[in-house]
Amino acid sequence: MPAMGRLTLRDVNLSGKRVLCRVDFNVPMEGGVITDDTRIRSALPTIQALSDTVLALCSHFGRPKGKRDPKQSLRPCAERLEELLGKPVTFLEDCVGDSVAQAIAAAKPGDIFLLENTRFHAEEEAKDEAARRAFAEAMAAPFDAYVNDAFGSAHRAHASTYDVAQFLSPAVAGFLMEKEIAQLHKLLQQPREGFVAVLGGVKVDDKIGVVRALLAKAERVLIGGAMAWSFLKARHYETGSSVCPPESVAAALQLLEDPNLDRSGLVLPTDCHMRNRWGSFQHKKVPVTMIRRGWSAVDIGAETIARFTAEIRAARTVFWNGPMGLFELPLFRDGTMAVAQAVAECKGFTVVGGGDTIAAVEQAGVGDSIDHISTGGGASLEFIEFGTLPGIEALNPA
Ligand code: ADP
Ligand code: 3PG
Ligand code: MG
Numbered sequence: 001m002p003a004m005g006r007l008t009l010r011d012v013n014l015s016g017k018r019v020l021c022r023v024d025f026n027v028p029m030e031g032g033v034i035t036d037d038t039r040i041r042s043a044l045p046t047i048q049a050l051s052d053t054v055l056a057l058c059s060h061f062g063r064p065k066g067k068r069d070p071k072q073s074l075r076p077c078a079e080r081l082e083e084l085l086g087k088p089v090t091f092l093e094d095c096v097g098d099s100v101a102q103a104i105a106a107a108k109p110g111d112i113f114l115l116e117n118t119r120f121h122a123e124e125e126a127k128d129e130a131a132r133r134a135f136a137e138a139m140a141a142p143f144d145a146y147v148n149d150a151f152g153s154a155h156r157a158h159a160s161t162y163d164v165a166q167f168l169s170p171a172v173a174g175f176l177m178e179k180e181i182a183q184l185h186k187l188l189q190q191p192r193e194g195f196v197a198v199l200g201g202v203k204v205d206d207k208i209g210v211v212r213a214l215l216a217k218a219e220r221v222l223i224g225g226a227m228a229w230s231f232l233k234a235r236h237y238e239t240g241s242s243v244c245p246p247e248s249v250a251a252a253l254q255l256l257e258d259p260n261l262d263r264s265g266l267v268l269p270t271d272c273h274m275r276n277r278w279g280s281f282q283h284k285k286v287p288v289t290m291i292r293r294g295w296s297a298v299d300i301g302a303e304t305i306a307r308f309t310a311e312i313r314a315a316r317t318v319f320w321n322g323p324m325g326l327f328e329l330p331l332f333r334d335g336t337m338a339v340a341q342a343v344a345e346c347k348g349f350t351v352v353g354g355g356d357t358i359a360a361v362e363q364a365g366v367g368d369s370i371d372h373i374s375t376g377g378g379a380s381l382e383f384i385e386f387g388t389l390p391g392i393e394a395l396n397p398a
Helices: 038-042 044-049 075-085 098-106 129-140 163-167 175-188 210-217 225-234 246-257 302-313 334-345 355-364 378-386
Strands: 018-022 054-058 090-092 112-115 145-148 171-173 195-199 220-223 271-276 282-287 295-300 317-321 349-353 372-374
Touching: 038 044, 038 075, 038 355, 044 075, 044 175, 054 098, 075 090, 075 112, 090 098, 098 112, 129 163, 145 163, 163 171, 171 175, 175 349, 175 372, 175 378, 195 210, 195 302, 210 220, 210 378, 220 225, 220 302, 225 246, 225 295, 271 302, 295 302, 295 334, 302 334, 317 334, 317 378, 334 349, 334 355, 349 355, 349 378, 355 372
Parallel strands: 018 054, 018 145, 054 112, 090 112, 145 171, 195 220, 195 317, 317 349, 349 372
Antiparallel strands: 271 282, 271 295
């Protein structure tokens, strides 16, 4: 694919081979129940194309930080995948070691396995490259070939997304990866004029860096979700108990004080919906100047919703990642639902990305009116910023 410059499943014949395929099954889950299976469904074309191989899928789930945690097991994804494929999927309790080697050695083409959470091993994300590579080599040992279809994780240079590609040949991109990159290339080719980027969500540390890149690419950058409160705190507003990681506030401050940066496109909330977690539960809508100690801002307010949705509806191009608030709770979903609706109504080219953002779009019932729904939040942001991702770079050149 020219957009990516890497070999894809189209270029190779893996029939009869033992294939390790990295997917992103880091799906939203509540109490062991998958609340949105988009990421699993999105991997089906690649999984189906590999139906004449011995196929082992691997993924991370959540952030267990190197410890086994039954609550962060991928087992529910195996069950869901089995339903979607209409054929058995064998769940293995580890992603590396003898148990995997034995199961793969005894398997025949057509067998599908889902391996347990790669992040149950600290080496998966280790900063020490030698430790990560040794783990990747062990993961690769039972297999002949590697397919990376985990676009949503391609911004992570981890053992299963990056290093493992060096130990298997060929190492190629799956169909989801290919499609995602093509759509994001199209997004990057859109003119700055009329380009509106909307950012929210809770992974503020990860995402605040991209605001700078977005200000160069977009005419407007609308900030909601938890990220907004780091910006307001950097402007010395009282933000109470709102999610405001210190590193993010520092990053926001640096951005706000950079004399060489054109910030005219940056739009922050002017009002919010906040809740009180002390004593009896209360919630109210106030201007952002009225957030007090003990209260946390968990959605954007009506005035901000009106401003954001007007900008989005009139845009030529929209990119949206990150819910505007704690949309999992009905009380605090107005901002996110209104933004989803406005993106759907926008007549321009619209791209929405991120595991939780997709769940919100599905909840709003507007998925069909969006041009591209990306399975990656952080990944699509980093692609916009750098034009490539470690998970792509690691694959065989075309
Ligand atoms: P995505 O998965 O779409 O990339 P993130 O993972 O960054 O998005 O963030 C999604 C989460 O952000 C949701 O679970 C939502 O509840 C949370 N969130 C959004 N706004 C706030 C806020 N103001 N305070 C706390 N959490 C928030
Ligand atoms: C995501 O949900 O954005 C991806 O699966 C990556 O997850 P991570 O931010 O925990 O690496
Ligand atoms: Mg998320």
